Amino acid sequence: MRPGSLLLEALLAIALFAIFMGAVSIGLFLGQEGTLRSGDRVRGVFLSERALQAARSIRDNDYAGLTVGSHGICEVAGRWQFCGTESESEDHYRTSVTVTSLSVNRTSIFANTFWNFSRTRSGSVVLSEELTNWRAVKPLGDWSLLQLKGEVIDETPGIAYRSVAVTGGYAYVTTGSPNSNGLLVYNVSTDGAPVSVPTTITIGGSASGITVGTNRLYVVVKDWDAEVKIVDISSPEALSNASILGAIDIPGNGRAQFVALFGPTLFVAASDDETLDQFYAYDVSDPRNPLLLASYHDAGGTYNAIALHEGFAYIAATHDESEIKVLDVFDTINHNGITPITITDRIGANPSDVPDGLSIATVGTKLLFGRSENSLGNEFIVYSLLLGPTPSNNPNYWSIGGAVNGIATDPAGSYAFIASGNPEAQIQVVDLSQTLPVGTFDLLTSGIGRSIAYDSSRDRVILVTDHGIALYGPR
Amino acid sequence: MISLSSSRPGYFFLISVLCLGVMSLAALGYLLLFSLGTLKSSVTLNHSRQAYFITSSCSERVLQNLWNDPSYSGEELLVLYGGQCHIYPIGGSGNEHRSICVEGNVEETIRRFQIVLQRILPSIQVESWQEVDHCSTLSL
Numbered sequence: 001m002r003p004g005s006l007l008l009e010a011l012l013a014i015a016l017f018a019i020f021m022g023a024v025s026i027g028l029f030l031g032q033e034g035t036l037r038s039g040d041r042v043r044g045v046f047l048s049e050r051a052l053q054a055a056r057s058i059r060d061n062d063y064a065g066l067t068v069g070s071h072g073i074c075e076v077a078g079r080w081q082f083c084g085t086e087s088e089s090e091d092h093y094r095t096s097v098t099v100t101s102l103s104v105n106r107t108s109i110f111a112n113t114f115w116n117f118s119r120t121r122s123g124s125v126v127l128s129e130e131l132t133n134w135r136a137v138k139p140l141g142d143w144s145l146l147q148l149k150g151e152v153i154d155e156t157p158g159i160a161y162r163s164v165a166v167t168g169g170y171a172y173v174t175t176g177s178p179n180s181n182g183l184l185v186y187n188v189s190t191d192g193a194p195v196s197v198p199t200t201i202t203i204g205g206s207a208s209g210i211t212v213g214t215n216r217l218y219v220v221v222k223d224w225d226a227e228v229k230i231v232d233i234s235s236p237e238a239l240s241n242a243s244i245l246g247a248i249d250i251p252g253n254g255r256a257q258f259v260a261l262f263g264p265t266l267f268v269a270a271s272d273d274e275t276l277d278q279f280y281a282y283d284v285s286d287p288r289n290p291l292l293l294a295s296y297h298d299a300g301g302t303y304n305a306i307a308l309h310e311g312f313a314y315i316a317a318t319h320d321e322s323e324i325k326v327l328d329v330f331d332t333i334n335h336n337g338i339t340p341i342t343i344t345d346r347i348g349a350n351p352s353d354v355p356d357g358l359s360i361a362t363v364g365t366k367l368l369f370g371r372s373e374n375s376l377g378n379e380f381i382v383y384s385l386l387l388g389p390t391p392s393n394n395p396n397y398w399s400i401g402g403a404v405n406g407i408a409t410d411p412a413g414s415y416a417f418i419a420s421g422n423p424e425a426q427i428q429v430v431d432l433s434q435t436l437p438v439g440t441f442d443l444l445t446s447g448i449g450r451s452i453a454y455d456s457s458r459d460r461v462i463l464v465t466d467h468g469i470a471l472y473g474p475r
Numbered sequence: 476m477i478s479l480s481s482s483r484p485g486y487f488f489l490i491s492v493l494c495l496g497v498m499s500l501a502a503l504g505y506l507l508l509f510s511l512g513t514l515k516s517s518v519t520l521n522h523s524r525q526a527y528f529i530t531s532s533c534s535e536r537v538l539q540n541l542w543n544d545p546s547y548s549g550e551e552l553l554v555l556y557g558g559q560c561h562i563y564p565i566g567g568s569g570n571e572h573r574s575i576c577v578e579g580n581v582e583e584t585i586r587r588f589q590i591v592l593q594r595i596l597p598s599i600q601v602e603s604w605q606e607v608d609h610c611s612t613l614s615l
Contacts, residue, residue, distance in 0.1 A: 009486060009488065009489050010488055010489075012489060013488045013489040013491075014492075016489075016492050016493065016496055017495065017496070019496075019497040020492070020495065020496040020500070021499070023499065023503055024499045024502060024503050027502070027503035027506045027507055028504075030510060031506035031507060031509060031510040032508030032510075033510075034511065034513060034514050035509075035510055035513050036512040037514065037517075038510075038514045038516065038517035039513075039517075039518075041514075041517040041518070041521060042517050042520055043559050045517070045520055045521050045524050048524075049524055075528070094550060105539055106539065110556075126556075127521075127524055127525055127528055128525070128528060128532075128555070128556035128557065129528040129529075129530035129531055129532050129535075130535055130536065130555070131532075131535055132535040132538065132539035133539065133599070134535065134538035134539045134541075134542045134596065134599050135544070135599065137597050137598040138542065138595075138596050138597045138598065139597075166545040167545070168546055170544045191583060211568075212546070212568075213568055214548035214549070214550075214565065215548060216566055235570065254591065261568050262567055262568060262572075263566045263567050263568070263574075286493060309571070310572070361496070408586040411570045411594065411595065411596035411597055412596070412597045413546075456542065456544075456545045456570060456595075456596050457544040457545065457546065
């Protein structure tokens with residue numbers, strides 16, 4: 001053994017020990033710092049989040065309370081308020097809320113929490129959110145008196161307007177003349193006479209029912225092999241035959257009467273047939289390949305119109321013993337076009353006498369039913385749905401003086417608008433809140449009322465007559 | 476056979492220090508990893524909360540758009556502060572019983588809301604507003 005090696009090894013060991021201990025100390029220090037810094041960040045996130053929740057609470061109370069600028073937050077009498085330009089927590093985190101207006105009803109909120117406890121423990125957390133004024137109540141006009149904003153009379157020989165649907169500032173009108181192209185487009189985005197939009201689409205002769213979905217139009221035509229046409233209306237100013245995405249062939253020949261849409265499910269009402277069904281449900285999520293989900297047989301009458309409400313389909317039919325049908329079309333299974341849905345019948349209603357059901361609508365807890373002209377003078381009937389899907393026993397009957405060919409309502413359920421077969425009063429307004437007719441209007445010289453639609457984006461009503469279209473507003 | 480400890484006592488000390496060192500390095504590694512994990516979880520929490528608010532912002536936009544025009548169809552991709560959100564096609568039709576699905580994400584953190592509206596106009600009435608794993612197709 002060489003002298004001195006023990007000392008060398010000991011020194012080496014001590015040096016290594018010192019290095020290890022130093023590393024461990026640094027590790028401990030860094031670990032603690034890291035944990036503290038992450039704790040700071042978590043606390044900062046919490047405080048920024050709280051500031052955003054406070055801003056939301058201020059918005060919920062009154063949108064005007066979101067004043068532009070930098071604010072602190074504080075709680076006064078149990079309510080959040082803006083106070084000062086920043087607020088400081090007990091543990092010395094400072095939070096500032098910056099409110100910026102993006103448009104009339106849209107506001108950006110930035111909540112910035114920052115801290116500075118030492119050279120290594122400083123930082124900030126920013127969370128951001130946009131708030132809008134969607135809680136506002138949209139003012140709707142007083143429809144107790146109509147104002148004609150504009151009309152167009154179509155002098156095309158033989159033209160026969162049938163139905164109207166409105167979306168995105170455009171009214172889509174079906175025509176029943178076998179010689180017409182079946183579908184007309186009018187721009188109704190501004191007051192004044194509706195402006196005809198030239199198209200090159202030919203939907204097929206004798207189109208009737210119509211409904212709109214997301215960038216889609218569903219049109220009923222008297223076509224033996226393709227009774228429902230599906231049209232792409234993403235470019236309403238440029239409709240052509242290429243816009244026709246697909247079609248549905250309802251069993252039988254030209255039996256479709258009416259269409260109603262809910263999400264990807266299209267419901268089709270059909271005419272009477274001893275063996276074929278009167279009600280069909282299709283998955284139209286792929287318009288080029290609609291899939292039949294279910295159908296329902298109810299011979300003895302024709303299904304003329306459908307209203308969808310709270311999981312039920314309400315149908316205006318011609319069955320003498322039950323002109324109002326109620327079908328349960330609720331499906332708890334998330335249908336994906338493969339799983340068929342189940343349709344079962346519920347108790348409907350049998351209004352007095354036997355005039356045929358022509359139109360139907362629902363709003364709130366009311367069922368509005370229209371039927372053909374009759375000597376009893378009760379073409380328009382209002383039922384309550386307050387106690388369930390079955391229409392109430394004691395409805396209110398109204399005299400319209402003609403067939404009720406179409407019904408629309410304002411979204412509040414205050415007024416019903418009727419397209420009437422009464423040549424002296426093609427459009428009629430009923431005050432549903434007071435169960436009073438508020439007006440009948442004979443403003444047009446283009447035939448009887450055929451169909452009616454309410455444009456909720458502009459609080460306007462569009463009526464089509466035999467060969468005209470009119471735009472109405474509240475007084 | 477001669478043992479190291481008896482013939483060269485310095486090695487005993489060195490080996491002990493080396494063993495201690497290995498243990499110290501293991502502890503050090505653990506501490507650093509723990510610290511890193513804590514930092515990462517705080518960043519993830521931050522992302523998660525921002526993704527929540529992005530999803531909430533998108534929901535607000537959808538509700539305002541529907542309030543402006545009930546025919547608003549959805550199907551949009553929006554870029555917002557720190558991330559983006561996808562507004563799926565609005566379910567249902569008309570003024571009543573509509574469904575909304577929005578999905579916000581910040582990097583890999585995703586939050587998703589499904590909102591069912593009882594009606595849109597004259598004022599929006601919300602039937603349910605919940606965070607979900609997957610949006611379901613709304614049935615009548």
